[in-house]
Amino acid sequence: GDSVTQMEGPVTLSEEACLTINCTYTATGYPSLFWYVQYPGEGLQLLLKATKADDKGSNKGFEATYRKETTSFHLEKGSVQVSDSAVYFCALIGDPGGFKTIFGAGTRLFVKA
Amino acid sequence: EAGVVQSPRYKIIEKKQPVAFWCNPISGHNTLYWYRQNLGQGPELLIRYENEEAVDDSQLPKDRFSAERLKGVDSTLKIQPAELGDSAVYLCASSLVQQETQYFGPGTRLLVL
Numbered sequence: 001g002d003s004v005t006q007m008e009g010p011v012t013l014s015e016e017a018c019l020t021i022n023c024t025y026t027a028t029g030y031p032s033l034f035w036y037v038q039y040p041g042e043g044l045q046l047l048l049k050a051t052k053a054d055d056k057g058s059n060k061g062f063e064a065t066y067r068k069e070t071t072s073f074h075l076e077k078g079s080v081q082v083s084d085s086a087v088y089f090c091a092l093i094g095d096p097g098g099f100k101t102i103f104g105a106g107t108r109l110f111v112k113a
Numbered sequence: 114e115a116g117v118v119q120s121p122r123y124k125i126i127e128k129k130q131p132v133a134f135w136c137n138p139i140s141g142h143n144t145l146y147w148y149r150q151n152l153g154q155g156p157e158l159l160i161r162y163e164n165e166e167a168v169d170d171s172q173l174p175k176d177r178f179s180a181e182r183l184k185g186v187d188s189t190l191k192i193q194p195a196e197l198g199d200s201a202v203y204l205c206a207s208s209l210v211q212q213e214t215q216y217f218g219p220g221t222r223l224l225v226l
Contacts, residue, residue, distance in 0.1 A: 032213055034213075036217075041219070042219055043116070043117065043204065043216075043219045043220060044156070044206075044215075044217040046215070046216075049213070049214070051213075089156075091155070093213055099144070099161070099211075100158060100169060101158065101213075101215065103155030104155050105153065106153070106154070
């Protein structure tokens with residue numbers, strides 16, 4: 001079945017450092033790909049998404065590119081802030097019209113001042 | 114606009130006791146999801162509703178879990194009787210019909226002793 005694998009955390013960075021959180025997926029079709037973020041004490045919220053190969057999703061300085069050849073959707077940010085400390089979830093919807101979202105295990109990010 | 118509301122936020126019960134969680138989705142969102150999130154893992158879908166109809170309940174342990182969405186708005190998820198392994202965060206999410214982006218509530222953290 002469909003699955004998502006993301007790098008284990010926690011990831012600890014200093015403010016203004018570069019961030020990459022790796023995400024790879026397995027799906028039989030052409031999934032839509034997502035990054036959700038969960039700030040402390042809050043629900044998950046959509047950070048960005050991409051629906052077809054080579055699409056780049058971006059939001060709040062974060063970017064991820066849908067790479068079909070490597071089945072990856074890595075999350076990147078050039079300069080992290082303390083306020084970016086959260087848990088980041090990579091996810092996919094593998095069946096258009098089905099809307100069953102498969103989530104990765106999440107990667108916790110700590111950013112130090 | 115109000116987000117997805119869930120109650121209670123925390124619940125501690127003894128095993129074999131019943132427990133219920135309540136969710137009020139974003140106004141106008143026809144689709145409602147219940148997820149379970151175990152510690153250190155991503156959310157896993159339990160059931161998805163389109164209006165009043167449960168269109169995907171394949172992952173719901175029907176021997177002890179039940180859900181309802183009367184009138185296609187609020188929803189209740191029940192566990193009876195609870196087991197130690199049911200300790201988790203129960204998330205509710207909603208979306209517009211046929212839209213992939215889901216909006217999550219803050220979750221109910223359940224501890225079964």
